[in-house]
Amino acid sequence: MRIAEKVAASIGKGLVAGLAGTAAMTVSSTVEARLRHRAPSSAPARATAKALGIASFDNEIARARFNDLSHWGYGTGWGIVRGLLSAAGLPPSAATLAHGAAVWGSEQVALPALDIAPPAIFWAPREIAIDAFHHTVYAVATGIAYELLGNGRGTRGGGTAS
Numbered sequence: 001m002r003i004a005e006k007v008a009a010s011i012g013k014g015l016v017a018g019l020a021g022t023a024a025m026t027v028s029s030t031v032e033a034r035l036r037h038r039a040p041s042s043a044p045a046r047a048t049a050k051a052l053g054i055a056s057f058d059n060e061i062a063r064a065r066f067n068d069l070s071h072w073g074y075g076t077g078w079g080i081v082r083g084l085l086s087a088a089g090l091p092p093s094a095a096t097l098a099h100g101a102a103v104w105g106s107e108q109v110a111l112p113a114l115d116i117a118p119p120a121i122f123w124a125p126r127e128i129a130i131d132a133f134h135h136t137v138y139a140v141a142t143g144i145a146y147e148l149l150g151n152g153r154g155t156r157g158g159g160t161a162s
Helices: 003-036 043-052 060-087 092-113 125-150
Strands: none
Touching (some): 060 092
């Protein structure tokens, strides 16, 4: 397989895997929010709106829809990075670890930079652990989905290079 085809295939698998990872993270954060009786996070919408220069929404339904689109788009898009890590030759466990570190690290930089959340050094240790857990769920689920997509016919598991 040519390099361009390998990269394109890796990006495509990464997008699907990122969608699966986002679904897993959505489940983990929804369950955690209900158990702790807290509102769902609005950080995705606030960060995306700020980055895009959106000052307000017509109503709460529009805000909630934008939050969902931001959350799902962000998580799905980060799947591209997982695909590129694989295309670069990283073994699955190293690619998943690097992907998780990149996603969580970018959150830790972007949210304070956009004035959405304080730096994690000001968070309670329990909140840091919960946030790290949800991002670990995302990275592991994305990694598993990516590898499952690669084990079908015409891939490494099927006897042809991917």
